[in-house]
Amino acid sequence: xxxxxxxxxxxxxxxxxxxxxxxxxxxxPAEGGSVPREYRIEVQTPKFSAxxxxxxxxxxxxxxxxxxxxxxxxxxxxxxxxxxxxFTNVNRPLPPEKSVSPETLGTMTPDERLKHxxxxxxxxxxxxxxxxxxxxxxxxxxxxxxEGREEVGHYAIDFRRMFRVSCRGIKHPQELNDETMSxxxxxxxxxEARAELRHKxxxxxxxxxxxxxxxx
Amino acid sequence: MEPVESxxxxxxxPRQAFEILTIPFDRYTVKVRVGSGGEFIDxxxxxxxKDFRTIQQRITxxxxxxxxxxxxxxxxxxx
Numbered sequence: 001x002x003x004x005x006x007x008x009x010x011x012x013x014x015x016x017x018x019x020x021x022x023x024x025x026x027x028x029p030a031e032g033g034s035v036p037r038e039y040r041i042e043v044q045t046p047k048f049s050a051x052x053x054x055x056x057x058x059x060x061x062x063x064x065x066x067x068x069x070x071x072x073x074x075x076x077x078x079x080x081x082x083x084x085x086x087f088t089n090v091n092r093p094l095p096p097e098k099s100v101s102p103e104t105l106g107t108m109t110p111d112e113r114l115k116h117x118x119x120x121x122x123x124x125x126x127x128x129x130x131x132x133x134x135x136x137x138x139x140x141x142x143x144x145x146x147e148g149r150e151e152v153g154h155y156a157i158d159f160r161r162m163f164r165v166s167c168r169g170i171k172h173p174q175e176l177n178d179e180t181m182s183x184x185x186x187x188x189x190x191x192e193a194r195a196e197l198r199h200k201x202x203x204x205x206x207x208x209x210x211x212x213x214x215x216x
Numbered sequence: 217m218e219p220v221e222s223x224x225x226x227x228x229x230p231r232q233a234f235e236i237l238t239i240p241f242d243r244y245t246v247k248v249r250v251g252s253g254g255e256f257i258d259x260x261x262x263x264x265x266k267d268f269r270t271i272q273q274r275i276t277x278x279x280x281x282x283x284x285x286x287x288x289x290x291x292x293x294x295x
Binding site: 079080094104126 | 286289
């Protein structure tokens, strides 16, 4: 079960919410490597967003939460039959042979293939977490390369697109419920799905930088 | 239950029709050989299943497949 049957009415990590504007800043690099002096603020209104603040830190800093827009699944994921079977397979550690399509495995050199297959279980698509279809999340069409259009109910979040929203109505889960915020909340993850999100998010930030690795 | 292989002679002719099934059982996976009619022949292997691990345990021993290059969408626009 991906979603909780009945949601708690308070904001939790992984909740799907609506109504929050997304904003980010784009800066123009200055000449000579100095601090950029020109900025542009972009604002969008995604239909749905997911809460990425850990439950205990919701509203703990300026009544704010971290959000991430729900986006369509990526077209190239359709190449992998294991993902296509259920895109939430992206959320869990995979054996190496399922992390790429059989066709991709076939394009590797024997050495690359051996190294890949010997690598053990691990996450692929580390930056993404996929939300299962639900009646409250409208389905959409996506163009699958070489196959035409396909209707999809899964949505993804890309951790690299996280943003912060501050609002007085945002309350810590242990505070009394607020009607405005509870109407913004559409879906709550099951305990199991929230644990998967928490662990993948943690792994995403915990992965050692390639630049810090010693040797190969 | 998932069939994993069938018996076949060196010439490619069927030697004795059987299937090997992998059956999850508690913390173990059991491989059994069954005949073409589904009758039990013998147990091939009993192994510890890794699926009993919790998500936390799986994550702790988890690595990362560096496969992003195989999922690049060249038509995609960045923000």
